[in-house]
Amino acid sequence: MSGAAESTAESFVDRLAGDDVEALERGASLLGSGGGGHPRLGALWLNRELAGGAEVRVVGVDSLTGWVLPVAAAGSTASVAVEKLSAGDELRRCVEVAEQHLGIEVDTIGVLAIGGGNALFPFIAAAQTGKPVPDADLTGRAFSGLEQTVVGCGPEFTGTWVSAEAHGAAMVIDGAGPPAAERVMRGALAGLGGWAALAYPPLPADTFRRLALAGTVSHALRLGHQHRQAAQAAEDGATLARRLGGEHLGRGTVLEVHRGSGGKYAGGSVAMRSPDGDGLFRVEMGDEYTMVLRDGEVVATTPDVICLLDTHRRQVIPTGQVRRGHEVDILLLPVPDRLWHADVLPRLAPRAYGLDADPVRYRAGGPVPAPGGGS
Template sequence: MRIERAAQLVDLAGGAAFLGSGGGGDPYYSLLLAEAALTRCGGFDLMPLAEVADDALLAPCGWIGAPTVSVEKLPNGGEAVAGLRRLEEIMGRRIDAVLPIEIGGGNGLAPFIAAAELGIPVVDCDGMGRAFPESQMAIFNIRGLSACPSVLTAADGSLSVIETEDNVTHERIARALAVSLGGIAHMVEYPLSGAEAKAHAIPGSISAAIAVGRAIREARAAGADPFDALAEALEATGLYPHCLTLFDGKIVDVERETRGGFSVGKVTIDGFAASGRMEIAFQNENLVATSGGKILAMVPDIITVMDRDTADTITTEKLKYGQRVKVIAAAAPDILRDDHALSFVGPRAFGMGHDFAPVEQLNETEKA
């Protein structure tokens, strides 16, 4: 696929925002930077994962920190390129292509800005199939690959190279650095070969996000139901086979704080027509949705709060009292739902005292 029109980037931003499960950062600023890069370079090459050479050097990249900080602390636009150039020095060779470490939110657009400057393609895949709050929750760590060497850069020009023996330590160091640099920074991590990417990355997630964003946009333009279009587009991707509306109501309370490099809190939604109350706990991303003491969806499945009229995603840092919303859930890619992956990204990995149950089983009587 060749991305040559701003509308394609807008679709990607809309789809990636949904797949972020409330996290990954609001894509607005990343979209502005990507549109400016598109004007300069004339287009982006989106390469299918299957076409990547086995000996290619690929560099996943994205932002680390609290999304609440990104609302006010803007990037300078050169963080990704600086990090990738330093990685090339370390590896002693040219990077052949980039990919998002996570498809969710602004991170789904981050590699395009760097690709334009380096003149390299973006691979149609990512490392999470959604967004997760911690670096070691990438599929590459789940499958035993190292995050290092990684390079962390900030808007003030600061650059740090991280080398650790394990990926949990890498996450802790990178998080502490991001906090010390103002709460957010760009990170290039998990450098991998084309063969490793083909074995472990989640294929087709960028084109899936574009399809989801396009479906919502076209439905709105045609006066059709954008939520129906969203569900159909998700299921058509093959990556996200189930989608349903969990709740419809108005936000009546938001508890949110920036702590330890994360945006942590809870949003409370009262249903219309006396249909009860829903609470969603989040750590950058929405983690669990409950109503009347019953769990309706949980990580790693996607839980996204959306404007009930426009179907625009509302990321966790943008949640406000009085917003009229629908809560939409979607099944995570199968690669995240096996027992081994769940030990890294399931509810117990976030300190919850229960095992994962798929959203389609928790809501067997509900319809999308």
């Protein structure tokens, strides 16, 4: 299994069409690794913008100039956002407030995380502002913490953060890095209704180009188109994994689901038995699936993407929805090699989620311990 493409080659698309939105939704759901919120709400919102005549351009990172503003959502886009629907202009207002406060004009809307519900929000902001989106992101998948990007807590993300919520309020956090911004944001979200649009500190185009994981938007689109074709063909889990460029780690029936509480990330585990009854799997989970054990041996861990798919419907099962009796295929999807580098890995490895285990990268033929252990 090779790493996901990290290329500055021509984008998979230069403008999003309706079927691309569905593919992006499917790809983002896979790359969510069971967390990050479901992208369905964002897909519906984006389709509404496109139906109203808006366009979303996707450009290569080599063409970027000026300022890139990463846009996402803070809070629970999986549950609260369904109960507290958007006003429709939060993302546009986020961009406008950032521009006004900083005295700059944003040239490009950056994708923070191409996995999970956050993947669709930059494209909505792009549709509302007429600004393009680069074929790149800063995580390569979904992660939970503001610091879990390739930028991390570096000086590039110490600056001005802007959030906007449905009732018209906007909040500016100035001079903060990711840890401080996250503390303030989590405390404010209850007053903001549970979720809000969020703009990260803007990055100069050359900085974004140097740091970003190029080609990840195209990668998500390809995954989504391939997943749709596999579902239509009713392919089994192993065939689907090959089609997606990943690995099929096994299939089983869920025997027990344990959910923990406390700590920064929700904890828990899923126990499964293989169809022949001879093999046992355990999947650890935080906000995302984080580690797979087969008969007690660790065979895969974050930062690779661990997916639990319903064996019959081929749909991704989020961590909050896996239940006893589910028949599940366990798939592993590769991430860009950059996430396995020593300067990034500790923020993404199992110990970042409170698991006492070294990161293990699955290669064709079996698991391989990651150099340096990620500790």
